[in-house]
Amino acid sequence: EPEVTQTPSHQVTQMGQEVILRCVPISNHLYFYWYRQILGQKVEFLVSFYNNEISEKSEIFDDQFSVERPDGSNFTLKIRSTKLEDSAMYFCASRDDQQGHLDTQYFGPGTRLTVL
């Protein structure tokens, strides 16, 4: 069964450093998402991406964040200058466009980001 993959599984970085989290969505999917989950808290939507541009973003997704689809397979989330409060699990998700808003989002296993 196709699945969303994410690398690395765990990233440790110093405050102020840039990090890039990588995702490979399911191959025929057209919509891509990033979410974060701070330990013990709920999953929070960050951004959705379609047709090589951001389609929706939350208040969390400020100028420190950017997303890119650099080639036909990867989908990346960059955090320019990490803060302690960016420590969280970051999930990538993708879906196809067979049924519009009824389509299921499939989640990757996540990258645990620890900012020291």
Place this chain on the structure above:
Amino acid sequence: RKEVEQDPGPFNVPEGATVAFNCTYSNSASQSFFWYRQDCRKEPKLLMSVYSSGNEDGRFTAQLNRASQYISLLIRDSKLSDSATYLCVVINPGFKTIFGAGTRLFVKA
């Protein structure tokens, strides 16, 4: 009012019990609804979509009441493996996805 609200639990039930979870949402224009389950430190995984007519998948039944902006999940004959956090997920216009904080379920032998 929170966009998606769930009873956090935890629900502690014996094997074989029936348990029901509720979820309310605030945006009357919300378009679609799902239940996901999340195991500790793992990714959310789809349990089932929720349709206005109600739907059933084995031991799981989901209901949607658009008038009351209320979603439910019923688990019959609980198994130990059902222990997890159950997430109510709502898709708003513009495909913005809102997660509830989740309801924790512990099924005991």
